[in-house]
Amino acid sequence: MVDARDPQAATWRVRQESYRNLGRVLRSFKVRPLRILDLGAGSGWLSARLTEVGHSCVAVDWLDDAEDGLGAMLHYPIRFTCVQADFDDLPIAPGQFDVAIFNASLHYSNDPARTLRQARATLVPGGILVVMDSPAFATDDAGRRMLDAQQTAFHATCEMVVRCGVGYLTESRLTRAARDAGLRLRWIPSRGGVGWTVKRWFAGIKQHRTPARFGIWFGIWQPASS
Secondary structure: OOOOOOOOHHHHHHHHHHHHHHHHHHOOOOOOOOEEEEEOOOOOHHHHHHHHOOOEEEEEEOOOOOOOOHHHHHHOOOOOEEEEOOOOOOOOOOOOEEEEEEEOOHHHOOOHHHHHHHHHHOEEEEEEEEEEOOOEEOOHHHHHHHHHHHHHHHHOOOOOOOOOOOOOEEHHHHHHHHHHOOOOOEEEEOOOOHHHHHHHHHHHHHOOOOOOEOEEEEEEOOOOOO
16 A cells, blocks of 8 residues: 655646556466456556466566566565566567557657567467556647646756657557557546545646546457467
């Protein structure tokens, strides 16, 4: 549990809801343990939780520090496999995993369509690809306005802003990218608490944009010949 006074408490409430919804998706599999690829794993919290409930996880991230990167694995009572790599250059043979999850990370890709195709290649037939908790907007204009607001806020405390990847997803582009990868996505929203929703609504009004949606997108990969 995250302390309610923590600045990131609202964000983690959303991730908690997304995790519960992910659990419902994973229960659709009849076999255990599942082989799960955690892409953009950060501190590895998702791999840790999924390993605790009996799955076999590989966490992938290009950061290896002990706070926000894979080095944080040392703080968990259980162990899982960590691979320091870019999810656009995965050192993983095709067809190895039942589930591939972009854990609040796909928006850090410079080319989400290409990144999705590479992740899909790691799946076995019938495997599931999940995009979890990346900010998804109805339009590019709304996404760019969010980035502009972040840029302004960062400049107040930093001399230089380094941005990785596109920074957001659009629902239409994500749907097309998934279709190109042979996937038809379904959507389960994560709404967070009332305070979080109101805060985002006011931010959207101030920035003249609709707020991002958070939750999980998931699709099952079935080869055309099956």
